[in-house]
Amino acid sequence: MDAATQKPENVASAPVAVAPAIHIAPAPHLFGGVLTTRRMMVDVLLALVPVLVASLWMFRLYTVLQLAICMVSALVAETVFTKMRGRRPTLGDGSAVVTGAILAFSLPATAPWYVGFIGAFVAIGLGKIVFGGLGQNIFNPAMVGRAFVLIAFPVAMGASAYVAPTAGLDGLTQATPLTALKMLGQSTGLLPLFLGTTNGSLGETSALACLIGGLYLCARRTASWEIPAAAILAVAAISGLLGVLGPRTGWTLFHDLSGGAFLFGAFYIATDPVSSPLTPKGKWMFGAGFGALVMLIRRMSGYPEGVMFAVLIMNALVPLINRWAIPTPVGGPVPVKKTA
């Protein structure tokens, strides 16, 4: 795998299936010269364009500022840390740019410069390079960086940080929909949630943009459709059940689906091929667990939104899921050799 992360082109052009054994290596899996790391990363960046448009419309220059800080910091961090490890710089595969972009889209608009800067360094350094670089990381790097800055700078990242009446943008004068629901019991209309005219992290507000980009990712097979499908089903089921048991005025399962960062997380973050399970069965489990954890954190914890922690917890469970979801080969299960 090490060689694959270093020289994806060479591996991709090599003949497929040299060994007859079932070979399970860490993702991304390269085959046939089509699916290279760079192509996948470019796909993710293309899929982020609708999110970028929605974010620019809603948060104007704050989006540009945060994206610039996070992406430049991520690239600098990648260069510095790969150099420290004595490796060839891996800027070309685009993974650092994607990590920086995802991190920027998960920050509040008015977060100070050092939040994105430190977040990007932690994401690349502690989230990726300490594990051995791209393809070896257990956790989604961007979410590691965000979790770090969330705990490190609660004032700049907490629920109150999203409200900035002095920033001169209408969207920033109100609480985020999920905070308003949790703290004040106020529901937000479905149309604003769907179109994204609400407050929130830079990339999360518009469900429509996330759907467009996410469907593109799934159609290109860059993201596995099983993960968002399972997550959406899980959230819909749990939210529908809770709605029957204890209805909240003006808040339905569609609000839960399109509110907060859920769709952004389900399509862009949870589908990271490195830190999600390998088999379709495992991906269903991963997605369902992700959706269930999001709902659990939204309803039962002090945090208004739980996408970040849900992704990190499910990332930690991926080795276990992989073990549960080993596919049965054609012709029945492989007999287990008894060790005397």
Add this chain to the structure above:
Amino acid sequence: MSQDGPTPLERFINGILPENPVYRQILGMCPTLAVTNSMEGALTMAGAVAFVLICSNVLISLIRGLLKPHLRILVFTLTIATFVTIADRVLAAYMYEMSKQLGPYVPLIIVNCIIICRCEVCASKQGLRAALTDAVGQALGFTLGLASIATVREILGSGTWFGRWLGWRVIPEAAPQHWSPWVVMVLPPGAFITLGLLMGAVNWFAARKAK
């Protein structure tokens, strides 16, 4: 017996860096992670551990002829517990605030593996001089480990160094839009991250030196 193995001077030097309790033996992790969010806490803990380590090493070394193999761990523990109780009460009497802040971690020195490890591998088999230099070296190594972690955590987490005793401010106070202390460094995750990174750095330097 005292003829083979390292000399007392080698034991002293080994304890400080080549066999540093924190970075090399990875012993005594509980206080290392728990009390290192300020230099004051780290140095008080290191002082208490040094006192207990040196006293129990000396005492065990003096009574090593009387030790029965099957009862030796019990004797070690009772000896250590005696000195830990002394250290705990002295701290509570003369450094009440610090004693409150360290809380259960002072009594927990009893189960600090560094001390019982030194009693077992050194003091119970060596003469007074070897046991004493060994204990002093290990205590210095532990102090160095705690102080290095606390330096990183206090500077990043609070912006100060010896903030409470000397009031030294390393990072000037700034408006929240320019800079902010990293709260995570004061919290337990900061301890794990700092320890891991510093241990990596120590290993890296050791590997470079070995080349």
